[in-house]
Amino acid sequence: MSTLRDISELLARIEAPDAFATRRTTSADDLHLEVKGVGRIRWPISRTTARRVCAAGRPARFGLKEQTRFDPRVRDTFEIPKTRVRIDERRWRNTFRPMLDRVRRDLGLLDGTP
Template identity: 35%
Template sequence: MKLPLRAPLAQKLIAVARPAKFGRGEETLADPSVRDTWELTPDQITLGGTGWPTLLDSALEHFRDQLGLPRGSRLRAELHSMLVYGKGQFFLPHQDSEKDDAMVGTLVVSLPSAHTGGDLVIEHGGESIAYRASKDELTLIAFYADCRHQVTPVRSGYRETLTFNLLTDAGSPAVEAGPAAEPAAA
């Protein structure tokens, strides 16, 4: 996949995607008035490239420290989905469900693309911080699973992200911390 992503590729991704669902308690729902975006599942995605493993390992070390996890712990990223938001699409404020006992947070990797809107807004400690993806570089944002967050409506273009569950070694206690962001070159 060539970066930055352009509209024709986004449209091809949408053609093989499904409407994204969300969890409410024990239920998994599809309601475009709450979450309106397209989703590709991990079995539809292959991550590669010579720099990807090094970039991800470096980012995980950085986010482990930024999230206040013990230095000796190891943070792992488990691919959850690829999301494609088109004009008008969004995800209302919500909190991620912990999909594994070792899950401590979420990593969002925004792929570079020309779009407006679609900011990721994370709430923590009574404050909200909006993160805007780069048009030219990967943007990586990590936050604890208990942080409420949302994706504002996309006004133009396409917003594409990879989402990962962040897992840590079972014996590593989590420390209360907020979101952490790090733009990184592709």
């Protein structure tokens, strides 16, 4: 038997759904996000809150090493250091973990697969 035929037969024996992609959505109600200097972010984000979040950030860099630049004509956005952002992981996990389980099932992955 040829190697290619062996591989084809082995692949044909795999019992898994045909899905290679999936899409799920969930409510952000359990996503408790706080930004130092702004406070708790509520959904949907208001224009006032968006301005305060931008004010808490710094201009986002682009480029690599010595070519890194700050140029709002190229990238007019902000970034907030992770030390200023807090997510209530316990609450979010209550929503996110079951969603990951559904994604795992959709893709035919084994339970406990990271």
